[in-house]
Amino acid sequence: MLETINCWITHGAISKKSYLLDLVCSTIFSALNIVCEVQCQAVGIDISAESIGIRSEQAIMQGMVKFHVGNAERMFYPENTFTHITAG
Numbered sequence: 122m123l124e125t126i127n128c129w130i131t132h133g134a135i136s137k138k139s140y141l142l143d144l145v146c147s148t149i150f151s152a153l154n155i156v157c158e159v160q161c162q163a164v165g166i167d168i169s170a171e172s173i174g175i176r177s178e179q180a181i182m183q184g185m186v187k188f189h190v191g192n193a194e195r196m197f198y199p200e201n202t203f204t205h206i207t208a209g
Contacts, residue, residue, distance in 0.1 A: 126154050135205055137161055142203040143186075144193045148174040151207045152186050164203075166193050 129135065129151075139161040143152035146165030156163050163186045167173070170190045173181075180186045 122150070123154060126151060127158070129207065130155060130158055133205055135159055135161060139204045140164075140202065142166070142198075142206045144206060144208040146188070147172045149177045149180065149186050149188065153177070153180050155207070156180075156185050163187070164189065164198075166191055166196065168192055 135141065135155060137160050139159065141152055141155055141161055141163040143149055143163060143165040146152060146167045147169075149163075149165040152163040152165050155161065165177075165186055166189045168191065173188060177186070177188065181188050
């Protein structure tokens, strides 16, 4: 999985200036690993509050990734807020 994430970073031109949206983020594994690699900002959204694990909670407490419980179809961010989107 980390090989895939590194491929996304390289071929998607994800950088420190990026603002990543991770849809259906579950444990925010993808967003967290991208943030750790390039030090960008990220937001994860998932419909289930129970889906976040201890690692996710620690990342949120450290301000690394913001997490929102909700329906991605009803997001409250203005258009063009994010530079990159991951899902699943």
